[in-house]
Amino acid sequence: MEDAMKFDRLLNDALEDINDDDHVGGNINTPLRDDAFEQSDAEKIKSIEKDVIRILETLGMDLTDDSLKGTPKRVAKMFVNELFSGLHPDNKPSASTFDNKYKYGEMLVEKNITVYSTCEHHLLPIVGKAHVAYISNGTVVGLSKMNRLVDYFSKRPQVQERLTLQVVKALQEVLNTDDVACVIDAKHLCVNARGIRDIDSSTVTSEFGGAFKNPDVKKEFLGYLKLDTSF
Numbered sequence: 001m002e003d004a005m006k007f008d009r010l011l012n013d014a015l016e017d018i019n020d021d022d023h024v025g026g027n028i029n030t031p032l033r034d035d036a037f038e039q040s041d042a043e044k045i046k047s048i049e050k051d052v053i054r055i056l057e058t059l060g061m062d063l064t065d066d067s068l069k070g071t072p073k074r075v076a077k078m079f080v081n082e083l084f085s086g087l088h089p090d091n092k093p094s095a096s097t098f099d100n101k102y103k104y105g106e107m108l109v110e111k112n113i114t115v116y117s118t119c120e121h122h123l124l125p126i127v128g129k130a131h132v133a134y135i136s137n138g139t140v141v142g143l144s145k146m147n148r149l150v151d152y153f154s155k156r157p158q159v160q161e162r163l164t165l166q167v168v169k170a171l172q173e174v175l176n177t178d179d180v181a182c183v184i185d186a187k188h189l190c191v192n193a194r195g196i197r198d199i200d201s202s203t204v205t206s207e208f209g210g211a212f213k214n215p216d217v218k219k220e221f222l223g224y225l226k227l228d229t230s231f
């Protein structure tokens, strides 16, 4: 009995470790509170500025120094207007689609889309490439739409698995087809620069929807990628 309890506790600890360090995210939706957008962006910047002042002061920094004076406001603006601007639904790229008048029925792949995101466990950068593909069922999107969608979902506190799923789901909705796939290959600075300090490792995540679950289709897509890890 005691052994069973001990095992449970070990298992729980192990699961917590996995959640802590291995970036496991269970839900496709970014965990937001219902009141997430009650404050305006300007109010959020003011509030975060005060928080950053507190963090830096707690660390012992002299905020009257010329070099540090502007930092709290700069960080607050960067959080709201840039790094985390993809939290706000108003910033979602518009969903303009076109008829597939060329009757192009093959796979379309947009490779090497730059990913700049932020790991939500450490608030450190995730930098990498996304590769997105779809097979049109009569609707197509402008090519830059895929880049914009990746950028929108990247600009949130993220886990890479969720980012991959969010990109696929958004494109499935826009294109009205399940036949969408996304592979992301990215470096996490929380792994590369701290903790285990593995500079060379990168994380690959993938989601294959609809026809992309077919091994031949998946193979064709991955063949176009020949994953380039030189970023």
Ligand SMILES: [Zn+2]
Residues within 6 Å of the ligand: 119, 120, 121, 122, 123, 124, 188, 190, 191
């Ligand atoms: Zn992290």
